[in-house]
Amino acid sequence: MTTKRRKDTAPASIDAEVVVVGGGAAGLTLAAALGTAGVETVVVDREPVAARAAPGEGDRTTALTYGSVKVLQGIGAWDGMADEAAAVLSLHIADNWSPLVLQVEPADIGDHPYGYNVDNGAIRAALLDRIDALPSVRHLAPAQVVGFDRDGARIVASTADGTALRGQLLVGADGRESPTRAWSGIPVRRWQYDQVAIVCTLRHERPHQGVAVEHVMPSGPFALVPMPDLPDGDHRSAIIWCERRADAPAYLALPREAFEDELQRRCGDRLGRVRQVGRRFNYPLSGLHARRYVGDRLALMGEAAHAIHPIAAQGLNLSMRDAAALAEVVADARRLGLDIG
Ligand SMILES: Cc1cc2nc3c(=O)[nH]c(=O)nc-3n(C[C@H](O)[C@H](O)[C@H](O)COP(=O)(O)OP(=O)(O)OC[C@H]3O[C@@H](n4cnc5c(N)ncnc54)[C@H](O)[C@@H]3O)c2cc1C
Structure with missing residues (x-):
């Protein structure tokens, strides 16, 4: 994977067909999908590029379904992250510590893995590389969008440094607190879970054999998701441990040995001795759900539109569907000579 990065020097005005506010995984996927279809796109993020692109750290991962992998293949971004992906071959789901396990095997879903668990830095780096290679996409970062206006058949977003970004369609991919959603006056329904997700990486003695495990506990789900082995042969898995809000701080503050004892108790002996590595x-x-996803020359996607509990690892997977569907609608309208806004 190449890691070339660019920081565009922003001119006073940029004309595009689509302006995407937010260059998280959702916004970058949309920009790559639009660019692959030849749509003139500018994607803007307020954070510097380097701040979030660190492939291979293994600190955090995202489980992508096979459908998302197909989307990433279709937009030319999958090969750039495949080395940092572990195939999830089957799912084992248990109620609490019940010995009865619901098993979902590849044969149940088709002739392919259920999905892949991928290093977050690798997802981001591969999408950025793909965007760099697409002549119709510009990536501005850091650049904060501070508002937008309508100008006839155009929409004009303004950045803090005074750049005007003109397009026929503005997409808010700017996360849970989406300023684009707020400026559009789209109401949002929010809810809280009485849970905190504790996330870390484990090294373990025995191979995971591509099995993702989820124990559905009274305090919240405890999940083990396969990661690629390290070059030295060490086996790794990601932990997503949802705990009651009142109890989570005490677990997070445990010294390493006591924390590992808690993990071992939850993992059982399937993986042998487990050790926590990296950060907690x-x-x-x-969760949240926007009342509407579209407005006049405007669309919301990713967590700007919907955010859910990580229990089924579907958050970004839904956003990949958003990206694929929106890019298809825009590309179709453009091909027919219609107004894409
Ligand atoms: C513990 C946990 C585990 C998870 N595991 C999975 C999983 O296994 N599989 C899965 O599919 N999903 C998973 N998810 C969900 C997934 O992480 C999120 O859905 C995804 O990261 C959200 O991406 P996004 O691009 O929508 O939002 P963000 O990552 O929040 O990106 C929004 C971007 O908008 C930018 N921005 C905001 N305002 C402005 C502005 N005014 N101008 C310019 N830029 C702006 C921000 O800088 C940011 O980069 C998990 C979530 C959690 C909490």
């Missing part, structure tokens, strides 16, 4: 992350869990 924590995410207070909540």
